Amino acid sequence: MTRRIARLFGRGGDLNPRNMRLGIWAWLIQRVSGIVLVVFVVGHVVAISQASFALRGPLVTMLDGLRTPFYYVDRTFLAIDLIMLGIIAFHGMNGIRIVLFDTGVGVGLRSHKVIFWILIAVAVVTSGLVIYFGLPLLGGT
Amino acid sequence: MSANRSTPTNVWLWLFQRVTAVLLVVILGVHLWLSNFGQASASLRAILGVVLLGLALFHGFNGVRTVIFDFDIGAQGRKFTTMLLLLLGMVSLLFGIQGLWPLIVGG
Numbered sequence: 001m002t003r004r005i006a007r008l009f010g011r012g013g014d015l016n017p018r019n020m021r022l023g024i025w026a027w028l029i030q031r032v033s034g035i036v037l038v039v040f041v042v043g044h045v046v047a048i049s050q051a052s053f054a055l056r057g058p059l060v061t062m063l064d065g066l067r068t069p070f071y072y073v074d075r076t077f078l079a080i081d082l083i084m085l086g087i088i089a090f091h092g093m094n095g096i097r098i099v100l101f102d103t104g105v106g107v108g109l110r111s112h113k114v115i116f117w118i119l120i121a122v123a124v125v126t127s128g129l130v131i132y133f134g135l136p137l138l139g140g141t
Numbered sequence: 142m143s144a145n146r147s148t149p150t151n152v153w154l155w156l157f158q159r160v161t162a163v164l165l166v167v168i169l170g171v172h173l174w175l176s177n178f179g180q181a182s183a184s185l186r187a188i189l190g191v192v193l194l195g196l197a198l199f200h201g202f203n204g205v206r207t208v209i210f211d212f213d214i215g216a217q218g219r220k221f222t223t224m225l226l227l228l229l230g231m232v233s234l235l236f237g238i239q240g241l242w243p244l245i246v247g248g
Contacts, residue, residue, distance in 0.1 A: 031208050038201035042233050045194065049240030085173075092166045099159050130173055 022113060026094055033091045040084050085130060089123035154203055161200040168193050187244040194237040202230040 008015045014024065097115050100106055106115050172193055175181055181189075209222050238245075 034201070034204045035208065038205055041197050041201050042229075045198075045233055045237040045240060049236045088169065092162075092169065095162045096166060099162055102159060126170075130177065133178065 022116065026097075026116065030091060030094050030098070033087045036087060037084070037091060040080075040087075082131060085127050086123075089127045090120070093119035093123040154206075158200060158203055158207070161196045165193075165196050165200055168196065183244055183247065187241060190241045190244060191238070194234065194241065198230050198233050198237070202226045 007013055010016060012019065014020075015028070020028075094116070097112065097119055100115060101112065106112055168189065171179075171189060175186065175189070203226075206222060206226050210219060214222065
């Protein structure tokens, strides 16, 4: 175990930052963000199911129930949600690149770098739009 | 060594992981839009909610399985991991259905 870790992170190892280039960073961040998002999704689902205890009607009321305990009282949850938005955007866009790679679209190394950065730009722009237009509606100013 | 080898199960899971990935990007976009700006009938929201719940939980827990299987944990460990993740996924699914229940029945 220790030897394997040493081989991974040591001199010449695949996960030694010195040797890591764009592709392996994308791979690593994709995995770490994936784990984070699973924890988030389970928390998100559990939070909503608990919030819906107090609800009678459809989603408008459900969202009101969500806003009061989670978003107004404690802004950290709003901050966490916004960070998650960025992580989701990254994971989704890099995931699209992986699917493109697996289906043979733009397999060349160069085109994949271009695709990667285009998709990252899309991720940044879409999360920016959601924050810019969505935040006032959530009461987060 | 033989963790993520190409057994029929793993190949199907790989394929579903890709299919759910693409669907999730689309449906998550709709989900974000609806929860911030949109208007849709309760039944449409209920259907979207259930579909999104199922896809997200499958994709997430199957992804965790892939990550764990990349470590050498032995056949026993792999079986245990699969069972544990299935259980956690099912429990989360029940929580989610409970949360969506007012939407599902209250249409």
